[in-house]
Amino acid sequence: MSDVVNARQLQKERTRSALLTAALELSQEQGFAQTSLRQVAKRAGVVPAAFYRHFDSMDELGLALVERCFGTLRAMIRDAQRDPEVFDHIIDASAEILVEAVKNNKADFAFVARERVGGSEVVREAIRHELDLFVSELAVVLARLPNIERWSSEDVHMVSRLFVRNMVANAEEVVEMPEGRPDLEAQIREGARRQMRLIVLGFKDWRS
Amino acid sequence: MSDVVNARQLQKERTRSALLTAALELSQEQGFAQTSLRQVAKRAGVVPAAFYRHFDSMDELGLALVERCFGTLRAMIRDAQRDPEVFDHIIDASAEILVEAVKNNKADFAFVARERVGGSEVVREAIRHELDLFVSELAVVLARLPNIERWSSEDVHMVSRLFVRNMVANAEEVVEMPEGRPDLEAQIREGARRQMRLIVLGFKDWRS
DNA sequence: AGGATCAGTGAACGTGTGTTCACCAAAGCA
DNA sequence: TGCTTTGGTGAACACACGTTCACTGATCCT
The missing domain is CATH 1.10.10.60 (Homeodomain-like)
Known part of the structure; x- marks a missing residue:
């Protein structure tokens, strides 16, 4: 110590x-x-x-890698939440941040996105656990939004899964994106923005 | 011949x-x-x-496998579309069908879901191409729905991507599901149903 | 009937792999 | 100063891999 x-x-x-x-x-x-x-x-x-x-083994190295990557990602999201603009225009900002963050931490995101489903049993398990944590954390944030505040916790969790799932999918796309194609990048960002807007639109009419 | x-x-x-x-x-x-x-x-x-x-190589075997799997999946969806009940209650039915279909063709879905992102370059490419085809096909179906008929083709494509993306994600969950847990199965099906309903809710207020 | 075709055989090759072991030299500590 | 601890070394092992090759015997075609 x-x-x-x-x-x-x-x-x-x-x-x-x-x-x-x-x-x-x-x-x-x-x-x-x-x-x-x-x-x-x-x-x-x-x-x-x-x-x-x-x-002891590559599996153990894999687990350490998962930890290190999610450490990076968490730090990144903490920083983003400190930015006051983000809270005002959640959707636009998070689409922007998503693409930017993935570009700057491509290796980390690529590892998580790929090994989440493709890799070894134990690594896959660890990543799924971390992503579940993310869903729960995001659910807490979402629960404070207008239109959502009265939802059942199950519904909040559901929509949180929807968001994280989409974030991961968009991250995959940025990762898979060929180098030096700002047009594609803008396209993905715009797509992400619209998808989130569409989902949010449903909020006010939702009944469980 | x-x-x-x-x-x-x-x-x-x-x-x-x-x-x-x-x-x-x-x-x-x-x-x-x-x-x-x-x-x-x-x-x-x-x-x-x-x-x-x-x-000639495992890569070629992989490509043939992609073809065979998507053949199975296409046939399955064609059958589902013939069922008149499906067209009336698209959402409930497709959630039902999704879980059922994945259970009955677990190996095919597992292969597509895993190798879509994890596997060899050439197999990944082939799967992404097939999924893009799916998105375009679904877009044609969606374009005929009320509230959507006047949307720009880009927006229809966007929402189609959102659906397929979610379908794949739910399929992943069923695939990863431990054997003999009907409670989990029902939970996933219910989650899928709600997510789709939420997305559909946004349709009527959407403006590009 | 009889030669040509060809899916499947079995042995061999070179290479990359995970894991082990005795060993070394520099850093830590008394 | 001298003993101990320890991160890194280099050689060796048994094994699984992709690929090659000459071969065999059943099926096909004329």
């Missing part, structure tokens, strides 16, 4: 991080499940056996 | 089909990208080298 760090601990943390980053890059290129321990070690500039000083 | 079939052609078609089925099963268990040529051959009851009498 000491704050003083050994040079040893520091160096260890550094190669651990290098392993995670290497795995993230390789996952973006070919998917996590297709990424081997040896490839990760090689890209991190380390001999395969050294891998075991940090993780 | 002859309808007369050799015993040879017939047997060839039979093992080809066995290879496809074996690959589909293995994909459900561990994902297509993690499935090796040798595993497929072994499960089909054939020596690895025999694989090459039918496909």
Whole structure:
């Protein structure tokens, strides 16, 4: 529990991080499940056996990666919520933010989007759990919106799932987007904006 | 172009089909990208080298699998459209059908849902193309609905994407569903119904 | 009947894989 | 200073993989 760090601990943390980053890059290129321990070690500039000083298996590395990615995403969303403009024009802003954020953290989003459904059992499980947390968190925010405040908690949860689901789908599209195509980017952003507006329109007439 | 079939052609078609089925099963268990040529051959009851009498590579087998799966799905939807009840209560019926259909063709849906985003480049591409076709087909149907008939074609396309996207997401959930849990099944079906209803509610107030 | 065709065989190859082990040298600590 | 701890090394292993090749025997065609 000491704050003083050994040079040893520091160096260890550094190669651990290098392993995670290497795995993230390789996952973006070919998917996590297709990424081997040896490839990760090689890209991190380390001999395969050294891998075991940090993780017991690729599965464990995968879990650590999920944690790191969702840490990044959470921090990002916290920042966005601090911005006062966001709360005023939730829809327009979140469409904007979504595309921008995905572009700037492409590797993280790509990892989550891909391995959410495609990858190894344990990694998939972890991502689904984190996304469920997201849904619950968003539900709390949504419950305070006009038209929604009187809804049953089940209905709020339902619409929260609808939003997160769409966010993930849009993120997938941005990730899959070829490099340097601002037209496509604008198209996705506009599509996301309209979808959210359409959903929100239904709010005022909703009865469970 | 002859309808007369050799015993040879017939047997060839039979093992080809066995290879496809074996690959589909293995994909459900561990994902297509993690499935090796040798595993497929072994499960089909054939020596690895025999694989090459039918496909040049696993990628080609993957493409054939995409075709076969979407063939199944299209046939299923065609049947559903013939049922007169479906057209009257589109929403309730399609939620019902969705869950039922996924249960009965679990392997096909699982393959499409997983490999749509997780798998090999060429398989991913093929699935995305087929899903785009689905979106366009559904757009034609939607364009005839009240409230929508005057929308711009872009808006119709947008809402069609929203529906297909949700269909895929719900299918994923059913696929991931543990065996023998009718309560979860009902929950997913009810969720799907509500989500669609909410989206449809927005239709009458939509302005582009 | 008899030669041509061809789906399927079985063995072999080179390569990449996960995992192990004894070993080393630098950092930590007494 | 000298002993211990430890992150990283390099060689070795057994194994699964994709791919090749000459082959076999049943089916097809004339």
